[in-house]
Amino acid sequence: MKHVIIGTAGHVDHGKSAIIKALTGTDTDRLKEEKQRGISIDLGFASLPLGDKIIAGVVDVPGHEHFLKNMLAGTGGIDLAMLVIAADEGVMPQTQEHLAMLELYGIKYGLVVINKIDKVDQEWLGLIEGEIQEYISKTFLKNAPVCRVSAATGAGIDELKTVLIKLADSIPARDSSAPFRLWIDRVFTIKGHGVVVTGSVLSGRAKSGDSVQLYPADSVVRIRGLERHGEKVNEIMAGQRAAINLAGVDMEDVSRGMVLSAPERGEVSAAWDIVGDWREEIESGLRVRLHLGTGEFLGRIYSFKDTDNKYMRLILEEPLAAGTGDRGIIRLYSPQQLLGGVTLIAPGHNTRRLKPERAALADAVAKNEGTEVLYHRLRETQRMQAKDEIKRLSGYLPDKVVDQAVNKLMAAKKLQCFDKLYIVSSIVERLTHKMTTALREYHKSQPDKGGLTKEIIRQKLAVDEKSFDTMLAQWLQDNKVTINGGLLALRSHAERHGGWQQDIIAKAEAALAQAGLTNVDQGYLAERLTLPPEKAKPAHEALVRAGVLVKLGDMYVYRKTMQYIVQLIHKHYQEKETLTVGELRDILNTSRKVALPVMEYLDMNKYTIRDGDVRRASRKIQDLSE
Ligand SMILES: Nc1nc2c(ncn2[C@@H]2O[C@H](COP(=O)(O)OP(=O)(O)OP(=O)(O)O)[C@@H](O)[C@H]2O)c(=O)[nH]1
Numbered sequence: 001m002k003h004v005i006i007g008t009a010g011h012v013d014h015g016k017s018a019i020i021k022a023l024t025g026t027d028t029d030r031l032k033e034e035k036q037r038g039i040s041i042d043l044g045f046a047s048l049p050l051g052d053k054i055i056a057g058v059v060d061v062p063g064h065e066h067f068l069k070n071m072l073a074g075t076g077g078i079d080l081a082m083l084v085i086a087a088d089e090g091v092m093p094q095t096q097e098h099l100a101m102l103e104l105y106g107i108k109y110g111l112v113v114i115n116k117i118d119k120v121d122q123e124w125l126g127l128i129e130g131e132i133q134e135y136i137s138k139t140f141l142k143n144a145p146v147c148r149v150s151a152a153t154g155a156g157i158d159e160l161k162t163v164l165i166k167l168a169d170s171i172p173a174r175d176s177s178a179p180f181r182l183w184i185d186r187v188f189t190i191k192g193h194g195v196v197v198t199g200s201v202l203s204g205r206a207k208s209g210d211s212v213q214l215y216p217a218d219s220v221v222r223i224r225g226l227e228r229h230g231e232k233v234n235e236i237m238a239g240q241r242a243a244i245n246l247a248g249v250d251m252e253d254v255s256r257g258m259v260l261s262a263p264e265r266g267e268v269s270a271a272w273d274i275v276g277d278w279r280e281e282i283e284s285g286l287r288v289r290l291h292l293g294t295g296e297f298l299g300r301i302y303s304f305k306d307t308d309n310k311y312m313r314l315i316l317e318e319p320l321a322a323g324t325g326d327r328g329i330i331r332l333y334s335p336q337q338l339l340g341g342v343t344l345i346a347p348g349h350n351t352r353r354l355k356p357e358r359a360a361l362a363d364a365v366a367k368n369e370g371t372e373v374l375y376h377r378l379r380e381t382q383r384m385q386a387k388d389e390i391k392r393l394s395g396y397l398p399d400k401v402v403d404q405a406v407n408k409l410m411a412a413k414k415l416q417c418f419d420k421l422y423i424v425s426s427i428v429e430r431l432t433h434k435m436t437t438a439l440r441e442y443h444k445s446q447p448d449k450g451g452l453t454k455e456i457i458r459q460k461l462a463v464d465e466k467s468f469d470t471m472l473a474q475w476l477q478d479n480k481v482t483i484n485g486g487l488l489a490l491r492s493h494a495e496r497h498g499g500w501q502q503d504i505i506a507k508a509e510a511a512l513a514q515a516g517l518t519n520v521d522q523g524y525l526a527e528r529l530t531l532p533p534e535k536a537k538p539a540h541e542a543l544v545r546a547g548v549l550v551k552l553g554d555m556y557v558y559r560k561t562m563q564y565i566v567q568l569i570h571k572h573y574q575e576k577e578t579l580t581v582g583e584l585r586d587i588l589n590t591s592r593k594v595a596l597p598v599m600e601y602l603d604m605n606k607y608t609i610r611d612g613d614v615r616r617a618s619r620k621i622q623d624l625s626e
């Protein structure tokens with residue numbers, strides 16, 4: 001069974017509701033006030049079987065200009081538009097206005113129904129039809145069928161049905177493999193059941209018992225029961241009119257304009273960047289109404305600095321849950337004049353300028369190039385993304401379409417995958433370049449230092465830890481960098497630096513063998529190793545880092561000297577229980593000033609244990625072998 005949504009359109013009193021009644025038997029004017037005034041005020045709904053393979057859900061809209069808001073709420077989700085024009089009046093203001101709205105919403109299919117043919121003669125009908133043909137030739141309905149009917153007499157209704165069957169059969173079905181989404185158009189309660197919402201299923205499917213997201217509140221609600229065209233069902237899918245009994249929500253918390261959505265899909269934001277298709281001159285800062293889905297959202301529209309108004313920023317008074325590529329209509333706040341249509345690009349950032357990355361994304365959205373849109377959305381994030389996040393960024397595209405786009409981008413080498421995380425190649429290149437430049441500059445200015453810490457580099461690149469670690473793993477694997485003692489270095493530098501360091505250590509071990517308890521400062525080191533003056537400091541630092549030199553107070557002592565001292569103390573304890581600073585001074589044949597830091601060193605390294613004024617031997621020194 002195929003499911004389509006048909007929406008009416010046209011001037012007040014031209015017979016939209018009458019035609020739906022003639023087609024379906026349903027009176028879509030269900031409100032008391034509608035009956036009294038003889039006009040439609042709010043949306044009306046009916047179902048229309050079209051042969052035995054298609055069921056159409058009908059959304060009947062009001063034609064009166066005062067209720068355009070309701071018309072717009074009903075029209076956003078339709079597949080097929082039925083533009084009704086009364087033969088006696090012809091094209092009228094709301095005929096034109098509604099047609100403009102259909103075009104701006106991006107509705108692609110439709111038909112024209114000339115109604116009330118019982119009220120005019122053949123000659124007049126011919127004239128009117130000519131006028132209508134001329135009028136629609138400049139619109140998306142230019143090749144659409146035109147039917148002549150009388151809802152009052154029933155003339156032409158069967159033919160109209162035949163045309164509808166053909167048309168509904170020929171249009172593409174909505175994608176029920178895409179993520180579920182439904183804009184709520186009605187909310188009511190049923191005693192004993194609670195809250196029921198209705199709407200047209202825009203995409204995907206949902207089952208009884210499923211949990212779905214209610215936006216913009218972003219709460220999770222459970223589907224308790226489902227009806228489709230008045231019939232209890234277990235599942236609803238794209239293209240169907242559905243009534244959904246919800247658990248976990250109160251009537252006051254739900255209203256027309258809200259969305260039920262598959263979890264993890266859609267983005268909620270009060271700021272959205274848009275592509276405008278303007279019918280009027282636009283000024284930055286205008287207070288406007290955005291009609292999108294079944295909702296009307298108030299806000300202001302702003303120009304970007306230094307760009308024309310093709311791309312603009314909408315700042316709404318409340319958050320809107322939507323997706324990249326969604327289309328809406330913009331009217332002036334007051335008077336409620338049509339300004340144009342918009343396509344959502346993505347939630348807006350905190351900038352007054354349209355950044356180049358965002359401009360590239362905007363171009364792709366304007367051209368409706370799905371894969372490119374996804375590519376630029378990913379590129380803009382500048383980070384690694386898991387598949388789920390990519391899906392969210394893609395709006396409500398089916399998973400398989402997202403997978404195809406990702407594969408296409410991977411094949412074109414525009415996207416890379418590291419351990420199930422995806423990142424745009426140009427970003428990897430840019431970050432790698434930035435990392436190499438930062439390290440190269442650092443190595444140049446500090447040739448004798450090992451490198452920079454991971455964290456410093458990560459901050460320089462301004463990427464999140466996860467992306468950084470993944471990329472670092474790749475750089476290490478590619479042999480671009482090395483990591484030593486927590487320091488990141490370019491491989492070439494690490495080799496040079498490591499070699500030099502080894503060299504210094506070997507030289508020092510040889511030259512300091514006889515140093516004894518001398519303070520090996522930079523000057524002494526330079527002299528013994530015959531180093532050029534500028535190398536003294538880095539060599540000294542390298543030896544301290546490598547543990548060749550041991551810091552003792554403000555002295556540096558060769559490590560083997562310290563080992564020798566420990567041996568002497570070991571020997572001392574074989575003869576005596578305790579050790580004083582004075583005794584240590586005598587053993588070392590040095591001054592008290594030097595003996596003190598040596599004592600501290602022995603304490604700190606747990607060779608000796610302080611006991612009042614004396615030191616006792618620790619286990620560690622007792623166990624020492626000769
Ligand atoms: N003579 C004649 N009258 C018709 C025909 N179709 C509708 N009408 C009458 O025209 C009036 C308006 O019809 P509706 O069906 O309410 O018109 P509508 O387009 O739904 O109007 P709104 O929803 O208010 O925009 C009613 O009084 C209908 O009885 C027709 O084919 N012939």
Ligand SMILES: [Mg+2]
Nearest residue numbers: 016017039040
């Ligand atoms: Mg009506």
